[in-house]
Amino acid sequence: MSSFGKWSLQGVPQKGWTCIGFEDLGEPATQCEMCESQDIRYVHQMQHPDYPHILECGCVCAGKMEEDYAAASKRETDSKNLAQRRGRWLTRKWKVSQSGNHYLKTDGFHIVVFLKSGGWSGTITHLDSGAATQARRLYSTQEKAKLGAFDGMIWLKNHSG
Numbered sequence: 001m002s003s004f005g006k007w008s009l010q011g012v013p014q015k016g017w018t019c020i021g022f023e024d025l026g027e028p029a030t031q032c033e034m035c036e037s038q039d040i041r042y043v044h045q046m047q048h049p050d051y052p053h054i055l056e057c058g059c060v061c062a063g064k065m066e067e068d069y070a071a072a073s074k075r076e077t078d079s080k081n082l083a084q085r086r087g088r089w090l091t092r093k094w095k096v097s098q099s100g101n102h103y104l105k106t107d108g109f110h111i112v113v114f115l116k117s118g119g120w121s122g123t124i125t126h127l128d129s130g131a132a133t134q135a136r137r138l139y140s141t142q143e144k145a146k147l148g149a150f151d152g153m154i155w156l157k158n159h160s161g
Contacts (some may be wrong), residue, residue: 005036006055013048017065019072020054021045024079034061042076078145082154088148090143109153113145121147124152126160 005161006012018141019046026038028039033055034046046055055065059076063069103115105127113122119138125131133156139145 003035005032006034007061011078013050013065015065016050017046017048017062019044019062019066019075020047022075022079024083029093030056032056032058034058034065042079044072044075057142086147086150090146094146102146103139107153107157109156111149111153113142115142117121122149122152124149124155124156 007014023043023045025041025043030040030043032038032040034057038058038060040056040058042059043056044059046057046062046065048065056064059072060069063072066072092104092106096133097103098113099114101112102136103110103112105111108127110125110127111122112125113120115121116138119140120142121138122135123131133152135145135148135152137148139148
């Protein structure tokens, strides 16, 4: 089997890479910068101390580069699951408070969206600590505020602790 792209170039390390970022483009919209042949949707940003550029790679190449296909595969699976969960977010059964605000208790958070002068806003409260985070922007619709709350909750889950 012949190697493609940078796999066949001298001076490009084949092992010892680290994934420093990950992005879901929503559809196959770029090409793997390592093999230069695979169209990719899920971009693993790979860095090596002996190579001057960060390469945007697909799952198979990223797994080979970091010698851990399971880690590369898990990044993609987690991203797919998160996208599916976000897609179902608006169809969840939101409760309505006495003041008419929609709210949910999920994943250790109490999420409330409410009408505010000029648009929709929200608050996410961590149930264990009581720490509350207010939306930093106003949304044009209640649905957009709910999706913003989902994104905020995921951010808080990934950046707390």
